[in-house]
Amino acid sequence: MNAALQKAITTLITSMADDALILGHRNSEWTGLGPIMEEDIAFSSMAQDKIGHAWALYRILQEHLGGEDPDQFAFMRAAKDFTCCHLAELPIGGYDFSLMRHFLFDHAEAVRYESLQQCSFEPLQQLSKKVKGELKYHTLHADAWLLQLCRGGEESRQRMQAALDRCFPLAAGIFEPGPQDALLADAGIYPGEQALYDKWLNTIYPLLVNASLNLPDPAEVAPQYGGRYGNHTPHLQALLQEMGEVFRLDPTAGW
C-alpha cells in the first residue's frame, strides 16, 4: 500500500472511531438516568457497542497502520486532533435530542458499514461484518422508538420534530467530504461521503414520513461541517477533559 493511500485510510478510520467513541461516551451518560429502566438498559448496551467499535478501529490503526496504543490515542489526544463530527460531541440534552441523534447517526453508520462489506482493506472489511450485525439492532431500536414517540401524542411528536430540525444539519455533517474521498473510492475502500449521504437520505426519508415527521429540505440545509478538520464545538474539549481526568493523573500507570 502506498503512503498516500495509507494516510487516507488512517484518516477515514480515525474519524469513524472518533465518532463512535464520542457518541458512545455521550450515550453512556444516560446509564442509570433513562426514562424507563428497560430503555436505560438498551441505550447503555448500544453505548457499549459504540465504544467497542471505536476500540476495535483504533486497534486496526495500531496493528496495521502504525498507530498508537488505543488508550493513549483516545485518552490523551487534544481536541484539535480529534476528527469526530459535531453531532457526536453535543451534550445529551433531553431524551428527544438523544434519541433523534441515535436514529440519524445509527442509520448513517449502517449505510457506512454496509458499504464497507466490500472494502478492499481487509481488516476494515472483517470488522465491518461484525459491526453491521450489531447496528441492525441499533437501527431497529431507533426505528421502533421513533414511531412509538411520534404516535404517542402531540407533545411527543412535536418534541421529535423539533429534535429532527435541530439534528438534521448536524447529522448532514457526518458526511463532510475530504480530499481523500476520491482516492479511497478509486482504491475500493468505500464509495466516498457524497454517495453515503445520498444513500442515507434515501433510507431515513421513508422512515420519517412513516412517523409523520417532516424532513427539512436537504437543499436548504447547510450541513454543520468542521469536525473532520479538527474544528469542534467547545463541548468536545470539556468532554475530553472529563474522559481523561483519571487517565491523565499518570498516563504511564496501569489502571
Add this chain to the structure above:
Amino acid sequence: MYGGGYIFDEPNKKQLREEQQHDDPEKLAIFEARISKGEKIEPGDWMPAEYRRQLTRLIEQHAHSEIIGALPEGTWITRAPGFKRKLALIAKVQDEIGHGQLLYNAAETLGKSREAMINDLLSGKSKYSNVFNYPAKTWADVTVIGFLIDAAAIVNQVANAKGSYGPYCRALERICYEESFHLKQGHDALIALATGTPMQKDMLQDALNRWWQPIMHFFGPPDKVSQHSEKLMQWRVKMASNDEMRNQFLDTYVPKLWELGLTLPDPLLHKNTETGRWEYTDPDWDLFFKVINGGGPCNQERLQVRRWAEEEGRWVRKALMNPKERRALPVA
C-alpha cells in the same frame, strides 16, 4: 448490587401480632409447614398479610438500592481510565439497573406497582441501602465499591436466594451470578491500584479508610439491638443475622485486603482464633440511623438525581401509554 442486610421499617408500623390475628390459623399452619419443608411460596399462593408486607418492603428496598446504587458509580463512567475500565463500568452499572428491573418485577407479584414503589422512593417514604448515601470521591472509590460493596451484597443476596418466596429467589439467583462477575472486575481494578504507583496506592488507601465505616454499617445493627423478629427467620424472609453476615464478609475479604498490603482503619480488627469470630470496634450506630433518616452526605443529592430522571422521562412514559393515534401522512 445490593440490598443491605437491614430491612428498614416505616414509623408506626403495625405490630406483627395484630396482623397475625387476622390470618386464618389453618391456612397459616399449612403455609408454615410448606416453608419448613423448604417449599417456595408463589404469587398466587395464600400468605399471611405480614409476610406479604415484609417481603414487599424487603424486595422494594432492594430494588431501590440497585437504581440508587447505580448513581455513585455512574458518575465515574465518563471518567473511567482506559477502554477496558470504561466498558466494564458501563456494563456493571447497566447490570445494576437490570437488577432493579428484575426486583421491581418480583415485588410487583406481591401487589404493589412499580410506579407506586418509585413514588415512595422519591417521596422518601421507602428506603434504600444506606451505603449509597456516601460520595464516590475518586476513581479508587469505584474500585472499593466494586470489590467490597459488591462482595458484601453477595453475602447478603446468596443468603436471601435461599429464602421462601419463589420470584425473589429466582431474581436473586440471576443477580448473584452477575454480581460475582462485578466482584471480579472490582477486584481486578483494585489490584491494579494496590500494585500500582505510590500515587495509586495512596488513592486506594484513602478510599478504603473512608468506606470502612459505611461497609461495617452495611449489614445493619448488631444482633443484640436488631429488631428483626424470629418470625421473619421462621418464614425464611430473613435468612441470616446481621452479625453472621458481617462475620462471613470479614472472614473472606479482610485477609484479601491485608494480602495486598492495605490497612483498615480499625486497630481492634482481628480474628479471635478461639471463637473463630472477628472482633472489631463497633461502628458509630448513631451515625447509621442519622444517615437512614436523611442526614447522610448524599441523601438529598441521590433523590434529586432520581427525581430529575423521573421528571425528564415523564413525557416519554406518557407517550408510551398512548400509542393509539396513527397520524395522517404529510403531503410532501
